Amino acid sequence: MTNDEMRSANEIATEETMRCVVTGATGAMGQELRTVAQERGIGTAAVSRTADGATRPDELSELLDTQPDALIDFTVPEASVEYVTACAESGTPVVIGTTGFDDEQQATIREAAERTAVLKAANFSRGIQTLLSLVRESVSSLPAYDIELTETHHNRKRDAPSGTANMLLGAIDAATQSETRDRVYGREGIDPRSEDEIGVHVRRAGNIRGEHELLFAGNDEILTLTHRAESRRVFAAGALDGAEWLSGKEAGWYEFTEVLTNE
Ligand code: NAD
Numbered sequence: 001m002t003n004d005e006m007r008s009a010n011e012i013a014t015e016e017t018m019r020c021v022v023t024g025a026t027g028a029m030g031q032e033l034r035t036v037a038q039e040r041g042i043g044t045a046a047v048s049r050t051a052d053g054a055t056r057p058d059e060l061s062e063l064l065d066t067q068p069d070a071l072i073d074f075t076v077p078e079a080s081v082e083y084v085t086a087c088a089e090s091g092t093p094v095v096i097g098t099t100g101f102d103d104e105q106q107a108t109i110r111e112a113a114e115r116t117a118v119l120k121a122a123n124f125s126r127g128i129q130t131l132l133s134l135v136r137e138s139v140s141s142l143p144a145y146d147i148e149l150t151e152t153h154h155n156r157k158r159d160a161p162s163g164t165a166n167m168l169l170g171a172i173d174a175a176t177q178s179e180t181r182d183r184v185y186g187r188e189g190i191d192p193r194s195e196d197e198i199g200v201h202v203r204r205a206g207n208i209r210g211e212h213e214l215l216f217a218g219n220d221e222i223l224t225l226t227h228r229a230e231s232r233r234v235f236a237a238g239a240l241d242g243a244e245w246l247s248g249k250e251a252g253w254y255e256f257t258e259v260l261t262n263e
Pocket of ligand 1: 156
């Protein structure tokens, strides 16, 4: 960290009531987070791999030594795992919004939760939490209906299906009394639907913030549940709510629903 960066981190420490480290600070979510944090009077220290005046990831440990209230991460899985491991070492509470982790990366994050407070959510919007409840209720009430899930995101998104889509599929599994239904990703050629499958469809286009639609179809009626994020602000606000809630919590694994039910 340069002297200027160290000074700005220290200034934040004395002037702000809460202080967060934001990784992926130059990304779409990182920028939104910093804007919403500033509006709320939350101090942020930026960490980015790009040379734009932010702290470089290899200097993160010095920043964590200043004991920020939380680190908020919206990056890519490989970087996120490194940041979370650094937080476990320094005991810094960490909010993870990054999606697309493989099983090994998930296990590393779970281990980190034994040493620091970890709040991880594939979606920090309140509407999606409500959608999850509605999905569970619909699956229970409409057991024989066909289910198809469609998600749409901007053309830069790396992982597919989205973390939120996987979360919705998990909610369907949990609410289904029988065994897990097969997922069919897209359709092509002669490929008729089987009774128990869930069709999953992914679209990538433009700058779409995030849309998820669940279709429940019986033979004579259709129910659709749709969530549409109109701006990234909704995710940034939720992640900052999470950071405020998580700050000072003991080591452990925390869910976004706990933030919403305990605030
Ligand atoms: P983005 O591409 O705009 O930003 C990614 C950031 O990560 C950039 O700052 C980039 O410099 C940084 N980065 C990329 N590779 C890196 C590396 N190897 N090391 C260090 N930094 C690296 O993406 P985005 O739209 O801001 O989304 C970021 C993540 O957040 C994605 O996984 C996305 O799915 C997820 N997301 C989650 C939510 C939620 O509510 N949980 C909402 C929106 C996006």
